[in-house]
Amino acid sequence: MTYEKKIPLRKDCGLHLFKELLNGKWKLMLIYYISTGLKRPGELQRKIGTADRRVLANQLSELVLHGFVSKVIYDTKVPKVEYELTDLGKSLLPVILNLEAWGESNRDVLEKALPV
Amino acid sequence: MTYEKKIPLRKDCGLHLFKELLNGKWKLMLIYYISTGLKRPGELQRKIGTADRRVLANQLSELVLHGFVSKVIYDTKVPKVEYELTDLGKSLLPVILNLEAWGESNRDVLEKALPV
């Protein structure tokens, strides 16, 4: 997580801005699930299932760092944390839905293209 | 390029279908430029500039393999190759434009989020 990149970032176009910040394996999915009301780390982890707890935690912390999500830590006896989307995060929802729709409506062809 | 993945692919949702196939650093950009009429490898390479010839060639060959782009090899004395979008490739253009538009319209915020 404290990794300093050696190859300069590409900011030349919107595509690269998107990619530099949202390339993480679960980031878009996390933003989507948070938008549906799953806010707590445990909930998100159970929902995603195949992803390791720490991987999700890393992706979430980057989303916070980059301003897509904010983290609320409650001061309760039993630890409680909730994530919520910032305006920037919300601005991504149409894009995410568009990507998702493209993938689903081409699922047949895409699955054949995937190895094995 | 002949790399066998060890972690099973995720086909569970449209987002992952998209990601598994189009995660490459220059893939979306290549599809976009091809749609604008840049068809030959040399043209594309000069346009992108910062990307190495071989990296672009790899990404293009994957795009061909996965059915987004087709490759036409002309039988001329001086080698000539052209790429063109398949229907599947064309179906991506609205998505690409949407991503690009999101990135550009949030450029100010996004650039501040990027390290250094």
Added chain:
DNA sequence: GCAAGTACGCATAAATTAATCCCTATAAGG
């Protein structure tokens, strides 16, 4: 003949991202 342009490719190194090992701490339920 020689430089520059077309296009391509194998093998390896480097960079980046994701996954895992082995931990802490508190509280509620039984």
Added chain:
DNA sequence: CCTTATAGGGATTAATTTATGCGTACTTGC
């Protein structure tokens, strides 16, 4: 007391992706 649940973290390894070193072959223009 013990199990399960909450949430977390540093250090390391593995997996994946990108970049590079060093070649091929042919043609056109000077």
